[in-house]
Amino acid sequence: MSSNNLPLSRVEGGWTIGRGWTRKVVIIGGVLNILALLLIILSVVNFTPVTLLASVSIGGALMGIAIILYVIVVISDLRRRGVI
Amino acid sequence: MNPFEESVNAVGNGLPLVGWIIIVLSIICIALIIRILAQDPKKTEKPFGKWLLLLIFFVLSPMIYLLNFSNAVEDSKTVEFCNSCHIMHGYVNDIKDPDSEHLASLHYQYRWIAHDQCFNCHSDYGLSGNAKAKLTGIKHVWAYYTGFETPIKLYETYNNQICLNCHAPVAAFQETAEHEENASEIMSSEMSCLGADCHVRTHPDEAWRDQ
Numbered sequence: 447m448s449s450n451n452l453p454l455s456r457v458e459g460g461w462t463i464g465r466g467w468t469r470k471v472v473i474i475g476g477v478l479n480i481l482a483l484l485l486i487i488l489s490v491v492n493f494t495p496v497t498l499l500a501s502v503s504i505g506g507a508l509m510g511i512a513i514i515l516y517v518i519v520v521i522s523d524l525r526r527r528g529v530i
Numbered sequence: 531m532n533p534f535e536e537s538v539n540a541v542g543n544g545l546p547l548v549g550w551i552i553i554v555l556s557i558i559c560i561a562l563i564i565r566i567l568a569q570d571p572k573k574t575e576k577p578f579g580k581w582l583l584l585l586i587f588f589v590l591s592p593m594i595y596l597l598n599f600s601n602a603v604e605d606s607k608t609v610e611f612c613n614s615c616h617i618m619h620g621y622v623n624d625i626k627d628p629d630s631e632h633l634a635s636l637h638y639q640y641r642w643i644a645h646d647q648c649f650n651c652h653s654d655y656g657l658s659g660n661a662k663a664k665l666t667g668i669k670h671v672w673a674y675y676t677g678f679e680t681p682i683k684l685y686e687t688y689n690n691q692i693c694l695n696c697h698a699p700v701a702a703f704q705e706t707a708e709h710e711e712n713a714s715e716i717m718s719s720e721m722s723c724l725g726a727d728c729h730v731r732t733h734p735d736e737a738w739r740d741q
Contacts, residue, residue, distance in 0.1 A: 469571050472583065476563045479591055483556040486598045490549045494614050495671045498602050505598075509591055516587040523580075 462522035475515035482508040548601050555594050559586050603664065607649040609638075615674060617682060620740030621733050622648075633724075633732040642696075655695055681738045690719040 455464045463471060482505040489501035524530045545553075563586060566579050605611060613622040624630050625638040625647065634651065637643050643650045653663030666685060694717065697703045704710070708728070715721035723729050 473567050475587065476567045476583075479587065480560050480563055483560050483591065483594065486594060487553055487556050489602065490545070490552050490598065493602075493605060493611070495606075495611075495667070498606060499668060499671060502599060502602060506595060509595055512591070513587055516583065520584070 460525060462525045463518065465526075468519055468522065471515050471519050475512040475519070478508045478515070479512040482506070482512065546601070546605075548597060552594055552598050552601065555590060555597075559590050559594065562586055603660075606664070606667070607646040609646065609648050612648040615671070617674060617738055618648075620737030623740060624734050624737055630734075631731075632734060633729055651692060654689055654692060681735070687719060688722055688724055690716055690721075690723050693723045 455462055485497075485501045485505040485508075489497040489505075521530070562582060566583055569579075609622060609625070612618050621634070624632055625635045627635060628639060630636075630639075634647070637651070638647045649663065652666075653659050669685070709716060712721050716723065721728075724732055
């Protein structure tokens with residue numbers, strides 16, 4: 447397995463996501479964000495206690511995970527470039 | 531429905547402007563995410579794609595979430611929202627019944643409380659009161675889907691301050707002998723405004739059966 451295919455690789459300054467994994471992580475984050483936005487749209491169109499709770503709790507959690515994933519990608523990218 | 535009531539209800543009908551803003555922004559974000567992620571990975575790695583994703587993930591999406599949250603908090607105060615749970619049908623039918631003489635119905639019929647009557651009587655005043663009412667609402671929904679005990683009842687003793695916020699400054703309230711005699715007990719909620727020999731029958735006892 448080449449180092450590009452490993453989820454994590456070591457660079458100067460710490461760990462980063464392997465190059466091949468960066469895009470996968472961004473796609474996962476994007477899909478989670480889309481799901482969260484769809485839940486929000488559903489709660490606006492069909493405003494009931496269940497859709498409201500789903501959009502605020504599940505939607506919020508998905509969006510939070512998406513943001514964390516993108517932060518990881520940004521930090522990895524900056525580390526790989528030696529910025530941080 | 532009375533034409534006057536219809537005209538008032540018509541004002542709040544349809545999707546509010548903020549609802550449309552949330553939908554349009556969400557669709558734009560979804561379209562942009564799909565567009566960026568579906569294109570050639572080499573193009574995705576260009577600074578423009580990265581900055582656009584950064585904007586969507588960190589600014590637009592959280593903004594949409596917060597807009598939806600504040601909109602939802604406000605809209606979930608309405609009587610219609612409370613009535614969207616089956617268990618509430620009996621209670622809401624009663625407050626809208628012109629022949630009903632229950633305390634909640636009189637407050638609704640005479641518009642002693644102008645709007646959001648359920649929420650106003652079932653939430654403490656202040657910011658923590660609103661948050662507490664919402665958490666209790668979540669508890670109710672959870673109880674509804676995991677099985678609840680009937681007849682439904684309040685989780686804790688009714689807080690007299692909710693009544694007093696409107697009634698305490700009224701001269702007729704202050705001059706009533708029973709209120710004067712038990713002023714400290716009423717204000718500390720040691721003696722409830724509801725039940726005993728005071729203000730009985732807030733809702734029909736069997737309202738929960740009418741689902």
